[in-house]
Amino acid sequence: MFFIIFLGFVLVLLYLYITQNFDYWKKRGISYLEPSFPFGNIFPLVTFKKSYADLMAQIYNSSKESIVGYWIFNIPFLLIRSPELIKNIFVRDFDHFSDRVSSSIKIDPFVEKALFCLDFHDWKILRSKLSPSFTTSKLKNVMHIFNQSSNEMVEYLDEVSGDAVDCKLISSRLTANVFAGWIFGYKINCFKDVDNEFFVYSHKLLEPTVANFIRFVGVFVMPEIATFFKVNMFKKRDLDFYRRHFWKSVNLREESGVNNNDLIDCYVQLNKEGDLGDGFTLDEDSLSGLAIQFFLAGYETTSSLISFTLYELAMNEDIQQKLRHEIFDSLAVEEDGNFSYENIIDLSYLNKVISESLRKYPTLPLIERKCVKDYQIPGTKIIIEKGTKCQFSPIGLHHDPEFFPNPDIFDPERFSPENVKTRPPYVYMPFGHGPHNCIGKKFGLLTAKICIAQILTNFQILPTESTPKRIEIDSIMFLIKPKDVFLKFVKL
Numbered sequence: 110m111f112f113i114i115f116l117g118f119v120l121v122l123l124y125l126y127i128t129q130n131f132d133y134w135k136k137r138g139i140s141y142l143e144p145s146f147p148f149g150n151i152f153p154l155v156t157f158k159k160s161y162a163d164l165m166a167q168i169y170n171s172s173k174e175s176i177v178g179y180w181i182f183n184i185p186f187l188l189i190r191s192p193e194l195i196k197n198i199f200v201r202d203f204d205h206f207s208d209r210v211s212s213s214i215k216i217d218p219f220v221e222k223a224l225f226c227l228d229f230h231d232w233k234i235l236r237s238k239l240s241p242s243f244t245t246s247k248l249k250n251v252m253h254i255f256n257q258s259s260n261e262m263v264e265y266l267d268e269v270s271g272d273a274v275d276c277k278l279i280s281s282r283l284t285a286n287v288f289a290g291w292i293f294g295y296k297i298n299c300f301k302d303v304d305n306e307f308f309v310y311s312h313k314l315l316e317p318t319v320a321n322f323i324r325f326v327g328v329f330v331m332p333e334i335a336t337f338f339k340v341n342m343f344k345k346r347d348l349d350f351y352r353r354h355f356w357k358s359v360n361l362r363e364e365s366g367v368n369n370n371d372l373i374d375c376y377v378q379l380n381k382e383g384d385l386g387d388g389f390t391l392d393e394d395s396l397s398g399l400a401i402q403f404f405l406a407g408y409e410t411t412s413s414l415i416s417f418t419l420y421e422l423a424m425n426e427d428i429q430q431k432l433r434h435e436i437f438d439s440l441a442v443e444e445d446g447n448f449s450y451e452n453i454i455d456l457s458y459l460n461k462v463i464s465e466s467l468r469k470y471p472t473l474p475l476i477e478r479k480c481v482k483d484y485q486i487p488g489t490k491i492i493i494e495k496g497t498k499c500q501f502s503p504i505g506l507h508h509d510p511e512f513f514p515n516p517d518i519f520d521p522e523r524f525s526p527e528n529v530k531t532r533p534p535y536v537y538m539p540f541g542h543g544p545h546n547c548i549g550k551k552f553g554l555l556t557a558k559i560c561i562a563q564i565l566t567n568f569q570i571l572p573t574e575s576t577p578k579r580i581e582i583d584s585i586m587f588l589i590k591p592k593d594v595f596l597k598f599v600k601l
């Protein structure tokens with residue numbers, strides 16, 4: 110009896126605690142989605158009925174207002190819909206929104222000092238140290254990694270020419286080869302060495318388990334709770350793996366005394382500096398956390414971009430043919446049969462195809478910022494208060510018929526200069542915008558472009574009998590990827 114009364118008492122307290130904030134948006138005159146106890150508006154997420162991307166799209170589509178309030182448990186969030194306000198938050202009034210939701214999280218050194226999790230002061234220092242590794246000249250320097258990896262992929266596809274092949278698997282193996290080469294300086298070939306540990310561990314990092322889901326939502330959406338419960342984002346096994354390889358590459362490079370002007374030289378330099386100035390330091394664990402951060406942010410996003418593009422090319426023979434012509438013309442000027450950086454970057458139709466792929470399938474469909482000082486929305490009396498967590502829905506914007514008519518149709522011409530001009534800016538955001546935008550954008554795009562170009566110069570991509578007319582989207586954590594897409598690659 111006592112136990113039942115106690116339980117009832119606890120439930121009442123819990124109810125009062127969680128619902129105390131449910132009038133937050135009403136009090137501020139902001140339109141909102143009706144929350145319910147105890148999950149706020151994320152019931153479909155916790156019951157795995159919807160992915161995070163679907164939920165964001167649903168909230169985006171639920172209103173025509175420029176902002177919409179909702180709740181994750183008892184925490185009020187704001188979805189920013191209006192392109193004008195998006196521009197202000199990302200760029201013009203960045204000083205009001207210079208942090209991410211996960212900034213200042215305190216859980217473990219591997220995560221705390223990743224770009225995603227630093228407060229503005231430290232983020233600015235680290236971003237300026239890492240950015241030089243992503244410049245055009247640095248990418249030109251590592252073109253051999255892209256070309257070699259894609260040649261290995263072509264060799265593999267030659268062997269299985271005409272068979273039904275899982276296109277996500279090909280994209281993931283290619284991306285693992287490129288990332289191991291660039292992040293650790295290793296030459297691996299996951300097409301031959303199918304159980305290569307880099308390939309295996311890349312998947313483990315984002316394994317779609319319930320425990321991982323709770324960890325990621327904790328860190329990126331409710332960092333205060335993740336900090337309180339000391340939620341670790343990664344398993345020790347995964348951390349040990351990346352730490353070991355990080356220090357192996359750094360030590361090898363230091364011993365060799367060679368300067369390759371690449372990412373590993375950047376680690377070596379950061380290790381030497383230790384103190385990056387203005388009180389910001391990186392210890393051994395935080396340094397190896399950089400490598401994990403790149404795998405985490407770049408591996409699935411890039412390999413999913415490749416697979417979505419391959420699928421659309423298989424389903425749209427005319428687009429595939431047009432793209433192949435452009436690529437053949439460009440490759441004809443290369444002596445060694447490999448793409449040069451300038452050559453691949455200048456392919457205008459390839460640019461349009463990849464842009465459209467990221468429009469239809471923004472592989473990171475959630476972007477967020479935290480308000481760091483009160484912000485009055487221009488032309489209104491509404492104040493976004495310090496501490497407010499703002500989210501953005503690339504998938505909602507990219508599928509809004511007002512900006513992209515017939516959004517389900519794959520049409521690269523949406524990205525012709527005339528069509529781009531007719532759209533408001535800031536409705537297209539596969540890599541975010543402003544100072545916090547994706548640092549690996551050029552790298553991810555280059556990986557995808559070389560992969561697609563190599564495939565099209567060697568194979569015709571065809572659907573198989575099992576290829577769905579409408580692709581099924583799977584989600585891992587906040588990311589989206591295609592579900593079981595089998596295609597045929599027939600030698601030209």
Ligand code: HEM
Nearest residue numbers: 224403406407410411473539540541542545546547549553
């Ligand atoms: C197609 C591939 C990729 C997509 C679609 C993508 C997308 C994104 C998006 C949407 C953001 C958030 C931007 C914002 O908040 O404004 C982001 C941030 C980031 N991305 Fe990427 N990304 C890709 C590839 C990569 C690669 C290859 C790397 C690294 C090697 C990378 C590293 C990062 C990092 C470190 C951030 C945080 C940046 C900061 O806060 O300063 N991404 N990415």
